[in-house]
Amino acid sequence: MELSVLLALRDPAGIPFYPVVFQGLYILTWALHIAFVLLALGSAGLSLFGSTQRNNVHWKQLTPHLIQTGKLSVSLLIVLGVAPLLFTQVIYDPNWYVANTLSGMWVFIFIYALIVGYCMYYWYYYANKAKHGGGVIVGAISFGFLVFCGVLMHSFTVTSLMPNDWMEMYMPNGVVDMGGWTFNVETIRLAFMVSLAIPVVGIFLQAYSRFVSTRKDFEASYVAFTASLGTKAAIIGLVLSAALFVLWMFTIGYLFHPISLATVVGVVILLGLSAQNRNSYITVGWLVVVALLISGVREWIRYDIMAALGYTIYDYPVNLELPSLIMFLSTFLVMGGVGVAYLLMMAWKVGKSEGVFDGSKDVAVTKLGNYTLAIMSAWIVIFFGWGLTILFNNIL
Ligand code: HEM
Numbered sequence: 001m002e003l004s005v006l007l008a009l010r011d012p013a014g015i016p017f018y019p020v021v022f023q024g025l026y027i028l029t030w031a032l033h034i035a036f037v038l039l040a041l042g043s044a045g046l047s048l049f050g051s052t053q054r055n056n057v058h059w060k061q062l063t064p065h066l067i068q069t070g071k072l073s074v075s076l077l078i079v080l081g082v083a084p085l086l087f088t089q090v091i092y093d094p095n096w097y098v099a100n101t102l103s104g105m106w107v108f109i110f111i112y113a114l115i116v117g118y119c120m121y122y123w124y125y126y127a128n129k130a131k132h133g134g135g136v137i138v139g140a141i142s143f144g145f146l147v148f149c150g151v152l153m154h155s156f157t158v159t160s161l162m163p164n165d166w167m168e169m170y171m172p173n174g175v176v177d178m179g180g181w182t183f184n185v186e187t188i189r190l191a192f193m194v195s196l197a198i199p200v201v202g203i204f205l206q207a208y209s210r211f212v213s214t215r216k217d218f219e220a221s222y223v224a225f226t227a228s229l230g231t232k233a234a235i236i237g238l239v240l241s242a243a244l245f246v247l248w249m250f251t252i253g254y255l256f257h258p259i260s261l262a263t264v265v266g267v268v269i270l271l272g273l274s275a276q277n278r279n280s281y282i283t284v285g286w287l288v289v290v291a292l293l294i295s296g297v298r299e300w301i302r303y304d305i306m307a308a309l310g311y312t313i314y315d316y317p318v319n320l321e322l323p324s325l326i327m328f329l330s331t332f333l334v335m336g337g338v339g340v341a342y343l344l345m346m347a348w349k350v351g352k353s354e355g356v357f358d359g360s361k362d363v364a365v366t367k368l369g370n371y372t373l374a375i376m377s378a379w380i381v382i383f384f385g386w387g388l389t390i391l392f393n394n395i396l
Contacts, residue, residue: 001163003310009094014317016324022091023299023313029083031288031295034193036080037150040073041194042201044121044143046233051128051136058225067125067139069204074118074146091313092160092302099160102169103152104180110152117145150194151185158184161305188251192244196294198237199274203287205230206280217354227277234274234283242267252301259300263293327386335375342368 015022043066050063089096100107120142127135159169159182169182209227212218245263249255270290273283306312346365350357359365 001166001309006094006163006306006309006311009097010316011090011093014319015090016319016321018318019091019313019316022087023303026084026087026091027292027295027299029080029087030298031291033077033080033084034196034295035200035288035291036073036077038197038200039204040070040077041143041146041150042197042233043067043073043204044070044139044146045197046201047128048136048139048143051139058222061222062226062229064128065208066201067128071121071125074121078114091316092306094311095160095163095302095306098163098166099156099182102159102166102180102182103156106152106155106181106183110149113145113152114149117142117149120145147194151190154190154193155183155185158186158189161302163305163309188244188248192241192248195237195241195244199234199241199270200237200287202230202233202235202237203270203274203280203283206234206274206277207284210280211351214352215354227280230280231274231277235271238267238271238274242271249297254297254301257300259293259297263290263297266290266293323386327383331379335372335379338368338375339372342372 047063047066047070050059050066053059053063085096120138124135124139124142127138162169162184170177205226207230209223209230212226213220213223242264245267246255249257249260254260266286267290270283270286273286274280277283303313342365345368346359349359349362349365359369
């Protein structure tokens with residue numbers, strides 16, 4: 001692919017801040033996106049197995065919790081998918097838009113598959129609630145849709161990483177193909193990504209068992225059951241994912257690359273932490289580090305592919321625009337930070353308390369809730385006030 005074509009596909013307006021910042025935010029937010037993708041797939045998948053174990057008292061207690069975890073994770077993975085989407089289209093717009101054009105039909109299908117899959121998940125959730133273990137077939141179909149969405153996401157990524165083949169995909173044998181059915185898969189990369197769902201749900205279960213262990217209404221045998229199930233899933237899953245990762249790195253010639261080696265070391269430490277299961281909250285923290293490393297590997301590969309063609313994001317014209325940056329950072333850090341802290345604190349306290357938790361009687365929850373409301377109200381006024389002022393200034 002000619003560099004001039006890639007440059008022509010960039011946004012002529014440039015970008016509002018230094019590219020390296022967008023790149024860092026991409027790595028960070030994609031790690032968050034994939035963390036919830038894997039938790040959703042892992043907990044939904046395990047819940048399907050749990051739904052078949054109707055005579056086991058522990059599975060009967062765990063399955064609805066896994067279904068609930070999957071349900072919340074899907075909503076979080078969607079919200080957290082938007083952020084890397086925005087960052088990737090800012091610095092790698094040639095790649096993202098070409099992939100979306102070549103695979104236009106699949107992009108439409110992705111949206112509807114996600115809607116149908118998620119709606120069916122709610123069906124599964126309510127069926128399970130009503131019948132104490134029902135809805136397995138609906139759950140399995142919903143799970144299939146969600147996995148399919150992941151395969152499509154993967155295909156968009158792979159296509160975006162093949163600039164040298166774009167013309168051939170657009171004009172196979174010299175004839176323009178406007179179908180939008182381009183579909184590419186890198187089997188080992190995909191298998192690695194999806195396999196991570198097993199250790200992620202395992203480590204989640206270890207943390208879950210620690211979390212509920214302080215509650216009197218959860219029996220010790222149940223806590224031990226979930227901890228041991230989590231440890232098994234984490235160990236088996238990590239060994240499998242590590243093998244697939246090494247294979248993937250080997251096939252693309254990155255095995256001895258520093259970031260790839262760092263990831264392998266990170267996974268080995270994660271394996272040790274989860275096998276011992278002394279403090280699962282620390283294991284979760286380390287899992288975040290490993291997720292960031294994997295996200296870094298992905299970005300490194302893409303950066304290298306593009307740099308080989310002479311396209312480097314660091315050369316992207318910067319049209320410094322401080323007001324948008326201030327708006328973005330204050331939204332992300334102040335509103336996002338306080339709002340997320342409020343929700344997390346509430347969720348933690350609800351989970352830790354027996355019976356109904358009344359947030360209005362809790363000083364810290366009430367304070368954070370009030371701050372969140374005040375910040376959100378101020379944000380709405382500033383956002384619309386600012387936007388309308390600029391709009392009227394420009395058109396009047
Ligand atoms: C059930 C639904 C979804 C699943 C299972 C899923 C899974 C995945 C997977 C496996 C990847 C990595 C692909 C690879 O590197 O080979 C990925 C990447 C990504 N996903 Fe998702 N995803 C889902 C929904 C979404 C949604 C709704 C959004 C946006 C709102 C989104 C945004 C992204 C972005 C931006 C990337 C990185 C693309 C790139 O930079 O090339 N995903 N997703």
